[in-house]
Amino acid sequence: MAGAKGGGRSTGVSAAPHLRADAARNRERIVEAAREALALHGTEVPLDEIARRAGVGNATLYRHFPDRSVLARDVVLAVAERIADRARDALDEAAQGCDPFEALSRFTAAAVEERVGALCPFLSEDFDDREPRLLAARQRLEHLVGELFDRARRAGRLRADADIGDLLLALGQLTRPLPGTECAQFDRFLGRHLQIFLDGLRAPARSELPGRAATVEAFRQG
Structure with missing residues (x-):
């Protein structure tokens, strides 16, 4: 990639x-x-x-x-770089002989722990996601996750009709509590929903996904 x-x-x-x-x-x-x-x-x-x-x-x-916008920038930057570090760890595991889909799964679980979805409402309309440090962190994350996908796909362990945008979008959705819910109750079900999502990524696929795979470009465009 x-x-x-x-x-x-x-x-x-x-x-x-x-x-x-x-x-x-x-x-x-x-x-x-x-x-x-x-x-x-x-x-x-x-x-x-x-x-x-x-x-x-x-x-x-x-x-x-x-102000809150300055804090929002640094929080998002810290989370993005920490998630990228987890992707780097997963790639190292795959390079050392770990099953590439299991490495991808462990990365996804670690990324979920960062609760990136909870940050989405924190970002104001004037939030600049093209700020150089944020852009570099995002590109590094996308590159590393792309490598994880490539390894899992080459091993025949990842369904062919999914792309990294599907994963990045799911991370936000899985970790964004519904309005009015308590975090403790939300966490009770998070592990279950994460496993359902990972099973859906696994090859051989049991169904055909509607629409097109969410590429990085499509994910950025919303």
């Missing part, structure tokens, strides 16, 4: 360049606390609560993130 080169592990994205070590650690704690709070409480979680979870003062949070 054609994609961005450089599939190595990320070095961490939450810390902005030229920050002191303690400031960089604070920034990373805020980003991680924001990701966890969003997954648990939704997009209306107060920034004060995020600061409390991160163990920093409100002034520290606002010094790093003057």
Whole structure:
């Protein structure tokens, strides 16, 4: 699959360049606390609560993130790079002889744990997903997942009429709780629904999928 080169592990994205070590650690704690709070409480979680979870003062949070859009960018970036790292791990497993579909399945389960779907409502209309660091992270993720798909397909373990956009779209849908549901109850069923989805990707396929496979290009266009 054609994609961005450089599939190595990320070095961490939450810390902005030229920050002191303690400031960089604070920034990373805020980003991680924001990701966890969003997954648990939704997009209306107060920034004060995020600061409390991160163990920093409100002034520290606002010094790093003057508004929610800046925080949203860094949270999305951190999640994208962490998911790409999981894809890199899965590719390494496949290269060492692991069944390529099982490697793909383990990557998918790890990506689900990031609860990427919970972030979608957090992104405002003016969110710039073409920002250079975000674009690089997305291209790296797409490249690595494409490699996983290629390996599983060459081994005859992945149905031929699915593409990586199908997986990326499913990750968002599987991890976005329905309005009014409690997270604890949502998590009870997440593993079941993940397995149903993975069984649907497995070859030999038991049905013919309607429409066309969701390619990366189609996924970007929505």
